[in-house]
Amino acid sequence: MPRRPPLALVLLGAVFLAGCAGQQPAAAPVTPSAPIGSAQSSVSPSSSASAIPDPAAVGANELGVVPVLMYHQLKPHPRDVYDITPAQFRAELNRLATEGYVPVTAAAYATGRMDIPAGKHPVVLTFDDSTRSQLTLDSADQPVAGTAVAILQEVAVAHPGFTATATFYVNRDPFAEPGGRRSLGWLHDHGYEIGNHTIDHVPLRNLPAAQVRNQLAADAAMITRAVPGVTVDTMALPLGMRPKDHRLMMAGEAGGTAYRNVAAFLVGAGPAPSPYSRLFDPTGVPRLRSQGRTGQDARFASSLTLDRLAATPSLRYTSDGDPATIAFPKAEQARLSPARAAAARPY
Numbered sequence: 001m002p003r004r005p006p007l008a009l010v011l012l013g014a015v016f017l018a019g020c021a022g023q024q025p026a027a028a029p030v031t032p033s034a035p036i037g038s039a040q041s042s043v044s045p046s047s048s049a050s051a052i053p054d055p056a057a058v059g060a061n062e063l064g065v066v067p068v069l070m071y072h073q074l075k076p077h078p079r080d081v082y083d084i085t086p087a088q089f090r091a092e093l094n095r096l097a098t099e100g101y102v103p104v105t106a107a108a109y110a111t112g113r114m115d116i117p118a119g120k121h122p123v124v125l126t127f128d129d130s131t132r133s134q135l136t137l138d139s140a141d142q143p144v145a146g147t148a149v150a151i152l153q154e155v156a157v158a159h160p161g162f163t164a165t166a167t168f169y170v171n172r173d174p175f176a177e178p179g180g181r182r183s184l185g186w187l188h189d190h191g192y193e194i195g196n197h198t199i200d201h202v203p204l205r206n207l208p209a210a211q212v213r214n215q216l217a218a219d220a221a222m223i224t225r226a227v228p229g230v231t232v233d234t235m236a237l238p239l240g241m242r243p244k245d246h247r248l249m250m251a252g253e254a255g256g257t258a259y260r261n262v263a264a265f266l267v268g269a270g271p272a273p274s275p276y277s278r279l280f281d282p283t284g285v286p287r288l289r290s291q292g293r294t295g296q297d298a299r300f301a302s303s304l305t306l307d308r309l310a311a312t313p314s315l316r317y318t319s320d321g322d323p324a325t326i327a328f329p330k331a332e333q334a335r336l337s338p339a340r341a342a343a344a345r346p347y
Ligand SMILES: [Zn+2]
Pocket: 128, 129, 197, 201, 237, 238, 239
């Protein structure tokens, strides 16, 4: 009788297939010199300030997988598989908080700068297409009740340590605001990351190189015009389609604007590898679809993966509480990226 492969290998296989379609050569280690993202300093009180516990005692595994959740619109009666109700969104956030997850930005994940307390698990919340159900501000500059940002802020208040942060992948005139100055400025001021989703939301697969550069540079230019001094560090691919030359996603220049992304995020369909893993591929980071468990593509529902990770906690990324080290059980050693060896803390 052939033996069934362990669940860990099945999950990692899914990650590998989703993240590495098209097989790229190993990317250079990501070592940006400038601070990445706006939310770093607002991540929960620095765990490095207190005593670092024994990694075995907290079950640290910083080579485990990280859920990167993908959201689109919140609607009372979703008709599209990518949309969910405000109540479903709130329930998913409450579940994440209860299960010990702490939100980090996409940039913090991709660079491996995730300063979260020992025993906690990072989760990345991403929102595509910059729609009004994600963020609408009232006349007092408060997020309108029922929008994704308002719900996230409420859940963060109810669960101390559950940081209100996320990454918004925006297009032209984000959140129905010409130029996006007010909405993008608000997001930046409140510790959210603003990422590139192309200016016109066009799939990049069949575009000539010059147009790929135009789309990414124009979106980056819009964001930096709206929020002077902000950096745009990550992108999400419209419809998950990468350009034929993957290098075009990661860096380029057009119209006098240079852009540089430390990671590009796909659509679906599994948990993302640890950024310290050999499997981490910045040119195609998989995301989980937040969607119902029935109907089209229900097998991709984020809740199914969260169920699996809850049932087998050793698969999950669990922090050791020390952002300077990468702690993991010795049995996981083979999964460590050689580029990260200097920080390794096997136990
Ligand atoms: Zn989109």
